[in-house]
Amino acid sequence: MILRIRSRDGTDRITVPDPASATVADLQRLIESHLTVPVTLQRLSLEPALLLPSPSAVPLLADPAAQLASLRLANGAFVYLAYPPDARSARPPPPKALSSAGSFGKKMTMDDLIARQIRVTRQENALCAAASFDRDAANAFQLYVAESLAFGVKRAGFLYGRVDAETKEVFVDFIYEPPQQGSEDVVHLMRDADEEARVDAIAEGLGMRRVGLVFTQAVGRKASDTGEYTMSNREVVQAAQLQAEGGIPEWITAIVKLEVGDDGTGDVHFEAFQMSEICVKLFKDGVLETEVGDTDDPRLSKMRKEVVAGGKDTMEVDNDFFLVPVKISDHQGPLSVGFPIENRGSPVGMSALRSHLDRTKHLTFVRRISDFHLLLKIATFLDVKADVPTLAACVKTQSRVPEGYQLLIESLASQG
Secondary structure (H helix, E strand, C coil), rough: EEEEEEEEEEEEEECCCCCCCCHHHHHHHHHHHHHCCHHHEEEEEECCHHCHHHHHCCCCCCCCCCCCHHHHHCCEEEEEEECCCCCCCCCCCCCCCCCCCCCCCCCHHHHHHHHHEEEEECCCCCCCEEEEEHHHHHHHHHHHHHHHHCCCCCEEEEEEEECCCCCCCEEEEEECCCEEEEEECEEEEEECHHHHHHHHHHHHHCCEEEEEEEEEECCCCCCCCCCCCCCHHHHHHCCHHHHHHHHCCEEEEEEEEEEEEEECCCEEHHHHHHHHEHHHHHHCCCCEEECCCCCCCEEEEEEEEHHHHHHHHEEEEEEHHHEEEEEEEEEECCCCCCCCCCCCCCCCCHHHHHHHHHHCCCCCHHCCCEEEEEHHHHHCCCCCHHHHHHHHHHHCCCCCHHHHHHHHHHHHHHHC
């Protein structure tokens, strides 16, 4: 059985000769032998939170006599390993034998020399302290994927919210779902520049901005021969591209996936990451290969130049090197999520606006329109540079909506 040992230095693979009888102590000795981390300094867990900068109460594999079989570890499963910064010995690799054609006198181009200076290491800390999601926005996104798409295809959205300048925590208050086409392994964003301009104008009026990307993983996505993986090579490329475009150091990428237990029941899980700074740099510099073939191993990202990763020259890098975990939580944001959501197959007509306003008659008018998806529908009839931010600013401050805007909205609703 092959186990993947993930630490802050990357992911290593260890073969357990006799998994049926092997114990935690046997695994620790294998780790000491292959990764040069002394048994006494190892902390093992099945929870990825062990690798966070300040892990809370994470259950550890503390019983050396416990059998691996009792932990239900399958081939390719992850085991998370933490150890002090200087615990891993820098044991040098055996020297390479010189052939007659030899290393001496070997010609190297300038590209070869530059490539050898590119070192891919695991980033210790995220630039974003934590990510908090509006409960209703997150639930509306995952509910559609679970009930309407059954996690059969990928779905994506842009995260909008605020960044706390002091704590560097990101607060996601609404999710915009652009036009898209999803399959099991990839989601193509068919971005509409005019619609995105309206979204950004609404965000500006609300005192918010684009802060990240969220996408789901289909239950039938392409598998790797070595087992599960956190993010595929296609997802790494897409996430790096959008983080480079995002323009803020706190940009986050969230993954929503369905985890099915042994009893057949499924739980929806949200995870948050940042793509490491070296990953984004490799994309910007054109080193990260953006064309991914159907036969490529999804857990490896290809390079257009040789890089140094894990102490060796390579043209392929384990995707785990590029992922920096971010703590995740939730909050109740300032917006409601009751209006039909855009770009979900069926056009949203004015009858939806009329129904929404009728349903919320007991609220003040500004509270009735305090829904991003409603504002996006109305924005198609307003000036994107003047009217849209002004109306959104009323929602931000919960102040009285000017009569002209209220009459326009009620007139549009009456057409439904």
